[in-house]
Amino acid sequence: MTATTPPMSVSDALHTRHSVRAFLPTPVPRDTIEAILADAAQAPSGTNIQPWRVRVLTGAALKRVVDMALAIHNDPAQAAALEAExxxxxxxxxxxxxxxxxxVGWDMYGLLGIGKGDKERMHAQHGRNYCFFDAPVGLIFTIDRVLTQGAWVDYGMFMQSLMLAAKARGLDTCPQAAWIHYHRQLAEMLDFAPNEMLVCGMALGHADPEAVVNRLRTERAPVAEFTTFLEA
Structure with missing residues (x-):
């Protein structure tokens, strides 16, 4: 977004945001990341506890995490020992x-030309999670273990706010549950406190407009399917 670009409405950000699985290497300035996080921090939380903690990975720090995760992902013995918390x-x-x-799985594989039973290519595509889909920024989210389900609801609002704030600035994201299997490794590499628990990861950057996988759009159920209006 430039100085002459009209601001994006919340509705437009909601409808144009989608999970991007291929990014350009274009760097994201630190002040932009900080502004996105400051916007996201306006999310509501019960009694204002603000349960989120974020580690921003770029440059060499990002590469170390990516190298670690890919090495494990591509080693069957190590991968089999992974266990989500x-x-x-x-x-x-x-x-x-x-x-x-x-x-959504078969729609994505269809775009990529990955056939049913092609385990090698499925494995490679899943491994794209662990390089944050080549995004220049990887985000790791943690929460204090003392907190319970309500705080996780709050955390979801924070992450949604972050993704919309990024979209409003012409950036894209992909929230990633795939990282939860690497909680022990991330805790060690990123110096988690004993009370910190991994929530998930997220890729942040500029979407690659030429990547076929970024054509994927997921369907949403109509309002009438999930809503009941009670008027009397």
């Missing part, structure tokens, strides 16, 4: 959730 997805999938999950 919490379950992001349900232990038992039911409809319509499993149907939506499958659709």
């Amino acid at each position: 919490y379950s992001y997805y349900p232990l038992e999938w039911t409809s319509p959730f499993v149907d939506r999950r499958r659709k």
